[in-house]
Amino acid sequence: MPTILFxxxxxxxxxxxxxxQALAEAGLAGDVVTEAAPDQVDYIVYAPSSPLQDxxxxxxxxxxxxxxxxxxxxxxxxxxxxxxxxxVDPGLTEGMVEWVVGHTLRHHLGMDRHIVNPxxxxxxxxxxxxxxxxxxxxxxxxxGTACAAALRGLNFPVTGWSRxxxxxxxxxxxxxxxxxxxxxxxxxxxxRTAETENLLNADRLALLPRGAxxxxxxxxxxxxxxxxxxxxxxGHIGHATLDVFxxxxxxxxxxxxxxxxxxVTPHIAADTRASSAARVLAENIRxxxxxxxFLHLVxxxxxx
Amino acid sequence: MPTILFxxxxxxxxxxxxxxQALAEAGLAGDVVTEAAPDQVDYIVYAPSSPLQDxxxxxxxxxxxxxxxxxxxxxxxxxxxxxxxxxVDPGLTEGMVEWVVGHTLRHHLGMDRHIVNPxxxxxxxxxxxxxxxxxxxxxxxxxGTACAAALRGLNFPVTGWSRxxxxxxxxxxxxxxxxxxxxxxxxxxxxRTAETENLLNADRLALLPRGAxxxxxxxxxxxxxxxxxxxxxxGHIGHATLDVFxxxxxxxxxxxxxxxxxxVTPHIAADTRASSAARVLAENIRxxxxxxxFLHLVxxxxxx
Numbered sequence: 118m119p120t121i122l123f124x125x126x127x128x129x130x131x132x133x134x135x136x137x138q139a140l141a142e143a144g145l146a147g148d149v150v151t152e153a154a155p156d157q158v159d160y161i162v163y164a165p166s167s168p169l170q171d172x173x174x175x176x177x178x179x180x181x182x183x184x185x186x187x188x189x190x191x192x193x194x195x196x197x198x199x200x201x202x203x204x205v206d207p208g209l210t211e212g213m214v215e216w217v218v219g220h221t222l223r224h225h226l227g228m229d230r231h232i233v234n235p236x237x238x239x240x241x242x243x244x245x246x247x248x249x250x251x252x253x254x255x256x257x258x259x260x261g262t263a264c265a266a267a268l269r270g271l272n273f274p275v276t277g278w279s280r281x282x283x284x285x286x287x288x289x290x291x292x293x294x295x296x297x298x299x300x301x302x303x304x305x306x307x308x309r310t311a312e313t314e315n316l317l318n319a320d321r322l323a324l325l326p327r328g329a330x331x332x333x334x335x336x337x338x339x340x341x342x343x344x345x346x347x348x349x350x351x352g353h354i355g356h357a358t359l360d361v362f363x364x365x366x367x368x369x370x371x372x373x374x375x376x377x378x379x380x381v382t383p384h385i386a387a388d389t390r391a392s393s394a395a396r397v398l399a400e401n402i403r404x405x406x407x408x409x410x411f412l413h414l415v416x417x418x419x420x421x
Numbered sequence: 422m423p424t425i426l427f428x429x430x431x432x433x434x435x436x437x438x439x440x441x442q443a444l445a446e447a448g449l450a451g452d453v454v455t456e457a458a459p460d461q462v463d464y465i466v467y468a469p470s471s472p473l474q475d476x477x478x479x480x481x482x483x484x485x486x487x488x489x490x491x492x493x494x495x496x497x498x499x500x501x502x503x504x505x506x507x508x509v510d511p512g513l514t515e516g517m518v519e520w521v522v523g524h525t526l527r528h529h530l531g532m533d534r535h536i537v538n539p540x541x542x543x544x545x546x547x548x549x550x551x552x553x554x555x556x557x558x559x560x561x562x563x564x565g566t567a568c569a570a571a572l573r574g575l576n577f578p579v580t581g582w583s584r585x586x587x588x589x590x591x592x593x594x595x596x597x598x599x600x601x602x603x604x605x606x607x608x609x610x611x612x613r614t615a616e617t618e619n620l621l622n623a624d625r626l627a628l629l630p631r632g633a634x635x636x637x638x639x640x641x642x643x644x645x646x647x648x649x650x651x652x653x654x655x656g657h658i659g660h661a662t663l664d665v666f667x668x669x670x671x672x673x674x675x676x677x678x679x680x681x682x683x684x685v686t687p688h689i690a691a692d693t694r695a696s697s698a699a700r701v702l703a704e705n706i707r708x709x710x711x712x713x714x715f716l717h718l719v720x721x722x723x724x725x
Contacts (some may be wrong), residue, residue, distance in 0.1 A: 381538070
């Protein structure tokens with residue numbers, strides 16, 4: 118019976134029942150504990166905030182299973198040589214799709230001028246149809262692919278750009294230029310790596326069509342904050358709705374808070390849900406016990 | 422070659438080219454005119470605002486083709502004994518789906534508190550998933566069915582209620598009670614008839630769960646305005662987003678304008694688009710010439 122160390126104390130109340138239940142549903146016996154002798158631990162369930170930072174003594178651990186989709190705060194830990202798996206939670210994907218589709222439709226329909234309309238203006242100008250509103254997604258992993266499918270289901274023409282060549286996606290620097298040039302709505306869903314940091318800098322923001330809307334539910338560091346503010350100020354970017362920031366909570370004096378063309382949402386686009394995430398953990402423990410390849414294994418070279 | 426009288430002068434600029442083009446695409450010869458001797462007219466393209474109100478002299482007219490989906494201002498005209506067809510425009514349906522899905526997601530995600538957040542509050546409470554947010558649609562015609570499919574595609578549990586028995590829909594007074602009881606979001610898409618006027622009165626609003634949101638892109642008369650305002654004031658209804666009103670434009674002194682829990686959109690949920698609507702007109706003219714049954718024929722008993 119494998120010993121599973123749950124090493125994310127702040128999340129324990131959510132998983133205390135959900136994880137044993139998911140193991141039982143998967144037909145697995147497993148001992149889920151919050152303390153154990155390191156050399157007795159078979160699997161570690163992990164979050165970056167965990168006090169566990171030295172993985173050296175965990176000599177028989179078969180995998181470290183992250184509760185977060187983003188592992189940029191984990192992957193650089195030199196003591197972590199065990200296989201590391203990201204969380205790809207169907208609940209997280211669903212929440213992300215809802216946020217991305219919801220805010221795309223909000224901007225597409227021009228909702229804000231009706232939600233805030235102190236002059237009681239009745240202007241029955243219809244928006245174009247979704248089929249006339251090109252959307253570009255940067256990042257076509259599990260989340261990007263799910264968002265693209267949902268947006269296409271509502272008739273939005275979707276262009277996907279991926280850092281690696283994938284069928285049906287643009288890639289590379291030329292592909293990025295092409296993807297940005299048509300984007301009336303741009304959604305950034307890339308992982309944070311050395312290569313994606315400040316991907317949307319002043320030069321690349323200038324490639325977007327005038328009035329484009331940016332939605333960032335990915336990582337704050339994908340966008341150069343100062344370049345974005347400048348592009349908003351001169352009207353080149355029409356609006357930015359941002360869910361992630363370099364520092365969270367977003368500091369009270371950050372100019373994003375008061376900029377009229379910026380909407381701040383408080384890192385709610387994608388939350389891991391214990392019930393569905395526990396089933397993903399159980400599946401990876403089942404695979405580890407059966408000697409099968411792990412799901413969502415992090416590639417240390419790519420960083421995600 | 423049939424003579425087609427375009428009897429909606431204000432819309433002529435949009436259809437002047439679109440209608441002949443759609444006829445040509447359908448392989449039809451047809452003479453589209455804005456004036457003709459009544460006894461020479463084969464088809465009338467019509468809107469309620471038309472100066473043509475006496476259909477008596479149009480003795481050989483095979484059909485009156487409405488440019489509007491709602492025919493309540495037309496169907497009571499006693500001189501109109503010719504077959505009357507409603508407009509079921511794919512562009513209109515798409516626009517309606519976008520408005521309904523967009524505002525459902527807006528309320529589901531609680532967007533308004535982020536769009537208007539003068540206190541710069543960072544509250545990372547996640548909304549539930551769409552699969553946990555029951556939506557009820559009243560009216561399961563072409564528009565309601567399309568909205569239900571799109572909402573289900575995003576995982577919302579959708580209950581449909583129809584005035585007539587239809588597979589997969591609730592109906593009747595008991596069905597209506599059941600449909601209202603679970604509706605965290607209620608969408609009203611019924612036609613306006615004597616039976617649907619004030620369908621949402623004080624008694625029926627009281628059947629909704631506390632905090633329910635109402636979206637009305639159907640007809641203003643479906644809801645008792647005073648009962649809705651009272652239910653909003655006591656917090657039983659959480660919000661109402663209304664696109665249609667008994668008088669349009671909504672009069673400047675109407676309390677909907679200034680109620681903090683009401684959003685007014687200016688009858689933009691569904692606009693007929695000339696390019697796609699012209700193709701529907703052409704198809705019905707083709708059917709009339711071929712002796713085939715018309716599409717979207719109005720049932721005078723039901724009133725739509």
